[in-house]
């Protein structure tokens with residue numbers, strides 16, 4: 001057993017993976033027809049804990065990522081089991097381990113149809129939905145926002161903390177390095193919304209988007225999208241249905257939807273101002 005490894009309930013040993021395993025994680029993702037999202041995995045290795053199980057030959061055959069924020073909120077993501085090892089209890093064992101490591105925190109995740117029955121059995125309940133739109137954004141920006149400067153980061157951090165009900169300093173600190181764009185909207189009392197866009201495999205992801213109103217969210221999304229060359233992906237929260245038709249009209253087709261699930265309590269914060277996650281993996 002590797003140092004610090006924990007026996008999984010069925011086969012294998014759960015261990016903490018390092019960024020040296022990044023390529024192995026990308027191989028596993030592709031085995032499950034997920035894209036090889038290197039930039040995203042690199043961030044997850046940086047701010048989260050990546051748990052994995054190897055087969056006897058050392059190949060990574062299962063992963064789960066736990067990212068914990070200050071203030072009792074954590075996100076679980078990248079729950080993946082190799083096709084040739086599924087239905088042997090590995091997914092469940094990794095989930096049980098990650099939930100244990102999250103302690104008393106409320107845990108949030110986005111569930112595919114494959115994962116949902118497993119999560120329900122582990123005590124997760126559905127608290128919303130995420131709708132993934134992809135396409136070439138058409139039409140002009142809203143010109144209501146401006147690029148963020150380093151001086152805005154404290155205000156962005158405060159806004160993000162209010163809306164999420166948890167301190168995500170680990171994300172905000174990395175935003176300017178990770179994202180290609182960060183924009184803000186301002187009212188009389190200061191910054192009321194912010195949005196970012198970051199490069200992913202084959203598209204640019206717009207997220208997070210936090211805003212004081214639907215109109216503000218639309219303006220932020222349009223301004224960020226206007227600065228993107230190529231297809232964008234927008235994971236719209238289900239709380240704001242009026243944005244879905246607008247996104248379709250602006251060229252972003254609806255591709256899939258996933259269930260937002262939580263365990264250990266409802267999602268904290270002021271979720272009415274929460275429009276788009278940074279990425280489904282992080283909330």
Ligand SMILES: CC(C)(COP(=O)(O)OP(=O)(O)OC[C@H]1O[C@@H](n2cnc3c(N)ncnc32)[C@H](O)[C@@H]1OP(=O)(O)O)[C@@H](O)C(=O)NCCC(=O)NCCS
Nearest residue numbers: 079080081086087088089090091092111112114115117118
């Ligand atoms: C979802 C996934 C992680 C489950 O891993 P696993 O190791 O096969 O899961 P377990 O063996 O621990 O089984 C747990 C439960 O998951 C569900 N499950 C697993 N594979 C399933 C499948 N092919 N179809 C439907 N349900 C499935 C079942 O409810 C299963 O319990 P059961 O076998 O007692 O009925 C795996 O199928 C996978 O990687 N899928 C593709 C990626 C994905 O969608 N991940 C979830 C992201 S939210």
